Amino acid sequence: MARRNDHSREELKELALTAGEQLIDEEGIHALSARKIAQRIGYSAGALYLVFTNLDDLCWHINGRTMAMLNTLLSAQIEQEKVNRPPQEALRLIAKTYLNFSAEWPNRWALMFEHHTPESIICPDWLIHAVNQLFGFVQAPLRQLAPNVNDESLQLAVRTLWCGVHGIAALSSRGKLFLEGDQTDALIDNLLTHYLTNWIQESTNEQFV
């Protein structure tokens, strides 16, 4: 067969990505295969290579969409809850949104962190951009909490907190490695409370030194 033109290139791309995401959601990241995606969208496996350079490329695209999802979710929530919420609450909200996201989409979330392109791991521009946007969400409330803190300290705090929350998500996502019941919220609260209390204290003192 040839020349069906049922779908444009862009539509084909969209179909493939959606099918890939469904496959990942339903069967896990190791179930992702060119032939399975193709079967789901009624094309041959070779057709995928008309719109993606390879399966790696397709994964990067899925990751881009996952990242966009997360960003959209976070900015929507932040926008919505902006009504003079104390910054600590804003940070808590961000952390829990991230955690919920990782729990709701465990496989897509896993793909983001477990899909290493084999050779040199070149970080695409859009990813750097998206990560910076995520950091921005955390940075704003932190700055409110300590308006005069220097940029370096602020940057460090953003990353420390992000790593902390990510670690909670990572270890609780797959591993039933510890704690009975879902105590992830308690972990988040614990981390934020203790870290922030001292960080605010130190950061507001700092300016008078």
Add this chain to the structure above:
Amino acid sequence: MARRNDHSREELKELALTAGEQLIDEEGIHALSARKIAQRIGYSAGALYLVFTNLDDLCWHINGRTMAMLNTLLSAQIEQEKVNRPPQEALRLIAKTYLNFSAEWPNRWALMFEHHTPESIICPDWLIHAVNQLFGFVQAPLRQLAPNVNDESLQLAVRTLWCGVHGIAALSSRGKLFLEGDQTDALIDNLLTHYLTNWIQESTNEQFV
């Protein structure tokens, strides 16, 4: 060929695991394959199935050895530095040892977290045991810092800190996602200092409430 008896079953197992680890170290976790391991040890691929149920099983064994390595490393360091080191320093040492380990063996470390057995992810007993041992390393200095804190709070603190350090290791290991230069040590110090300062304060107050 048959019946060479060059190696006992136990020796064959050991050979295969070592070859697998080397392969992972040199070429990454996706390069691991039965045929490649077999070639390295001068056996056929089928021979591996005489000592492992499948490649998944082999991975679990490698992960077990990696975990043992980490545990040995930590307990050796803790033993060595025991001479009245302040507990904060002990915690810092543990964190940095963990981080160094993940940097020194990035691929074996990745295998531990990225090797999900497809179907039900059953956590083997030895892993639960090993993880508890790791938690024990953190728990001891924490208890020194707040001798009268209740068990639940202590357990929570152990896990919060572990997740935090793990998050730093995870995000800095692959991702050049942020920060120029190796600022992982700064992140560790930042996390521990702020978290612990307030945690100690709260935990010592707690007993008088």
Add this chain to the structure above:
DNA sequence: TGACTTATTAAACGCTGTTCATTATATTTA
């Protein structure tokens, strides 16, 4: 209607994990 163009495929290649009948060797028995 016939020539041209092109979207899509089917088959091929070399790889993968895994199984199992076959085989070559070691050991035991006669």
Add this chain to the structure above:
DNA sequence: TAAATATAATGAACAGCGTTTAATAAGTCA
């Protein structure tokens, strides 16, 4: 020593994988 037995290990097979590309069916135009 020779024959019988037991078994360590293999090699071929199967189904599936990512990827490439010659072949083909269908749309377009003269």
